[in-house]
Amino acid sequence: LIIKEIETKVYQGQKPGTSGLRKRVVEFQQENYLDNFVQSIFNALPSEQVKGSLFVVGGDGRYFNKDAIQVIFKIAAANGVRKILVGQNGLLSTPAISSLVRSKQALGAILLTASHNPGGPKGDFGIKYNISNGGPAPESITNAIYQQTLSIKTIVKAENVEVRDLSKIGVYEWDGFSIEIVDSIDCYLTLMKDIFNFSQLRQLISDKRFTLKFDAMSGVTGVYAKRILSQELGLSIDNLINCEPSEDFNNGHPDPNLTYAPLLVDMMNKGLFDMGCASDGDGDRNMILGNKFFLNPSDSVAVIAANYKSIPYFQKTGLKGLARSMPTSAALEHVAKSLQVPFFEVPTGWKFFGNLMDAGQLSICGEESFGTGSDHIREKDGLWAVLCWLQILADRNQTQLSNPNDKLVSLQDIVREHWEKFGRNYYSRYDYEEVDAKGADEMMKSLLQQIQSKSLIGRKFHQDVYEIVECDDFEYFDPIDKSVSSHQGLRIKFSDGSRIIYRLSGTGSSGATIRIYFDKYDKVSLLNDPQQHLKDLIHIALDLSKLQQYTGRNEPNVIT
Ligand code: VG1
Ligand code: CO
Numbered sequence: 242l243i244i245k246e247i248e249t250k251v252y253q254g255q256k257p258g259t260s261g262l263r264k265r266v267v268e269f270q271q272e273n274y275l276d277n278f279v280q281s282i283f284n285a286l287p288s289e290q291v292k293g294s295l296f297v298v299g300g301d302g303r304y305f306n307k308d309a310i311q312v313i314f315k316i317a318a319a320n321g322v323r324k325i326l327v328g329q330n331g332l333l334s335t336p337a338i339s340s341l342v343r344s345k346q347a348l349g350a351i352l353l354t355a356s357h358n359p360g361g362p363k364g365d366f367g368i369k370y371n372i373s374n375g376g377p378a379p380e381s382i383t384n385a386i387y388q389q390t391l392s393i394k395t396i397v398k399a400e401n402v403e404v405r406d407l408s409k410i411g412v413y414e415w416d417g418f419s420i421e422i423v424d425s426i427d428c429y430l431t432l433m434k435d436i437f438n439f440s441q442l443r444q445l446i447s448d449k450r451f452t453l454k455f456d457a458m459s460g461v462t463g464v465y466a467k468r469i470l471s472q473e474l475g476l477s478i479d480n481l482i483n484c485e486p487s488e489d490f491n492n493g494h495p496d497p498n499l500t501y502a503p504l505l506v507d508m509m510n511k512g513l514f515d516m517g518c519a520s521d522g523d524g525d526r527n528m529i530l531g532n533k534f535f536l537n538p539s540d541s542v543a544v545i546a547a548n549y550k551s552i553p554y555f556q557k558t559g560l561k562g563l564a565r566s567m568p569t570s571a572a573l574e575h576v577a578k579s580l581q582v583p584f585f586e587v588p589t590g591w592k593f594f595g596n597l598m599d600a601g602q603l604s605i606c607g608e609e610s611f612g613t614g615s616d617h618i619r620e621k622d623g624l625w626a627v628l629c630w631l632q633i634l635a636d637r638n639q640t641q642l643s644n645p646n647d648k649l650v651s652l653q654d655i656v657r658e659h660w661e662k663f664g665r666n667y668y669s670r671y672d673y674e675e676v677d678a679k680g681a682d683e684m685m686k687s688l689l690q691q692i693q694s695k696s697l698i699g700r701k702f703h704q705d706v707y708e709i710v711e712c713d714d715f716e717y718f719d720p721i722d723k724s725v726s727s728h729q730g731l732r733i734k735f736s737d738g739s740r741i742i743y744r745l746s747g748t749g750s751s752g753a754t755i756r757i758y759f760d761k762y763d764k765v766s767l768l769n770d771p772q773q774h775l776k777d778l779i780h781i782a783l784d785l786s787k788l789q790q791y792t793g794r795n796e797p798n799v800i801t
Contacts, residue, residue, distance in 0.1 A: 261369025299333025376619025
C-alpha cells in the first residue's frame with residue numbers, strides 16, 4: 242500500500258442529522274469534503290478496533306456514489322481496515338447492508354445514500370455510518386464524528402487502491418488489504434427465506450385473483466424486486482415499474498408517498514390492482530396501497546404486529562415488544578396492550594430502536610414516515626414490509642386459495658377488521674418543505690414558549706370539544722444505555738387523547754421542512770375520510786402555530 246498523508250481544512254456543518262450527513266452533491270464535490278467526513282469516522286473509532294477490521298460499503302446508486310466509493314476504499318485501507326465488502330456496481334440497499342454487517346460480523350458500514358431525497362448532479366448525496374449491530378450509529382458516535390470534523394487536519398489515503406470496475410463479483414488484494422465485490426442480493430435473500438414461507442407467497446402471487454404492482458421509484462430496490470418478487474416468487478416482470486436504478490432516479494423524487502409516487506397511486510385509485518407497493522431510493526421505506534385504499538404506515542405496523550403469528554420468523558422468536566417513533570399514531574399501542582407485550586415510544590429516526598432490539602426487548606417497530614421493520618436487522622426494511630403483507634394475506638387466504646371459486650380476503654378487509662377490533666387512529670402528516678429557515682425557527686420558538694409557560698394547558702377549542710391537557714418538548718431516556726435525547730418534537734395532547742406534534746425535519750439539505758402530525762382515536766365511526774375527520778385538529782394546529790404568518794405558506798406540499 243502506498244499511503245500518503247494529505248493536509249486538509251475544516252468544513253463547518255458536517256453534523257449528521259436524523260439519518261446521516263445529507264447535502265447537495267455540489268457541496269460533497271468540494272475538495273476533501275467527503276474525505277474529511279470519512280477520515281473523521283475512522284478518527285472517532287478506537288484505532289485498535291479499526292486495525293484489521295471488516296467493513297461493508299454500498300449505496301442506493303445515486304450520482305456521486307461511484308466516486309465516493311473509491312475515496313472510501315483509499316481512506317479505509319490507509320486507516321488499517323483489513324477488508325471491505327462492496328455491493329456489485331456499488332449497489333446495496335440500506336436493509337441489505339444491515340443484513341451483511343450482521344451475517345459477516347463486520348465492524349461497521351458506510352452507507353452512501355440520501356434516501357428519499359432527489360439525486361443527480363443538482364440533487365442530494367448522503368453518507369451514514371452504521372455500527373456492528375447493523376444499525377445506524379447512536380448519537381454518541383455521530384456526535385464524536387462531528388467533533389472530529391471540526392478539528393481535522395490530515396487525511397490518510399492508500400493511493401494505489403482502486404477498483405474502477407465494480408461490475409464483476411470477485412476479490413482484489415493488496416498487501417494487508419482486500420476488496421470483495423459481493424452479490425447485492427444473496428445475503429438479504431437468504432435472510433428473507435428464513436423469515437417468510439416463500440412457497441406460500443408464491444402460491445398467492447401466482448393466483449389469478451390477486452394482482453400486485455411494485456414501484457422501485459428508480460432506486461436500488463429495483464434489483465431486489467427483480468430477483469425476489471419476480472425470479473423467486475413468480476411476479477410477472479410487467480408488474481415491476483421503475484426497477485432500473487438510476488443516478489437521478491429518472492429525474493424523480495424517490496419518496497414513496499401519495500405526492501411523489503403518482504403513477505402507482507393513480508393505478509391503485511383506478512382499482513387496477515389488489516396491492517400496490519413502492520419503496521424509496523435506498524429501499525428502507527415502503528408504501529403499501531390496496532385497491533382504491535391507502536394503508537397508513539402507522540396502521541400498517543399495527544396490523545403486522547397484530548398478525549405476527551402469520552409470519553414464520555415471529556412464530557419462532559415470539560413477540561418481545563413493540564415500539565414506534567413519537568409522532569407515529571398510537572395504533573400500535575392498542576395492539577401492545579391487547580397482546581400484553583412491552584411498548585416503547587422513541588424519537589424520530591431508526592437509530593433509537595437498535596438498543597431495545599439488542600437487549601432483546603423489541604421485535605416489531607415502525608414510523609409514520611413509511612418505515613417499518615423488525616429485529617431481523619437494525620434498519621427499517623421496505624421489501625420486508627411488502628413480504629409481511631403478502632404473508633399475512635397468504636395466511637388469511639389459505640382456504641380460499643385452494644377453493645378457486647372463493648373470493649379472497651383483501652388487504653383493506655384485514656385493515657377494517659383490525660379497526661373494528663382495536664378502534665382506529667385517524668392520522669395525517671402535513672409537510673411544508675423548503676420553507677425559509679428563519680421563519681420556521683421563529684415559529685418553533687414561539688410554540689416552545691407557549692409550551693414552556695404552560696399557558697396552553699386548559700385551553701379549549703371548537704365548542705370545548707378539544708381541551709389541551711398536556712404539552713411538552715419531547716425528551717427521550719434510553720432505558721438501555723441511559724442516554725438522553727432532548728428537543729425531539731413539540732407535543733400537544735388533548736383531553737380525548739388526540740395529539741398534535743410539530744417537528745423540524747433533520748434530513749433536508751436546504752431551507753427547513755416543518756412537519757405537523759395529527760392523531761385522533763375513534764372507536765365508533767371507523768370509515769371516515771381522515772382529512773375530514775381531523776379537520777378541527779388541523780385547524781387548531783395551524784392556528785396555534787401561526788404557520789401561515791411565519792412561513793407565508795397556505796398549503797403543505799405533501800399530505801400523508
Ligand atoms: C425523516 C422521517 C423519519 C425517518 C428519517 C429517515 O426524518 O420523518 O421518520 O426516520 O426521515 O428516513 P426527518 O427528520 O426528515 O423528519 V430515510 O428513509 O431518509 O433513511
Ligand atoms: Co430511506
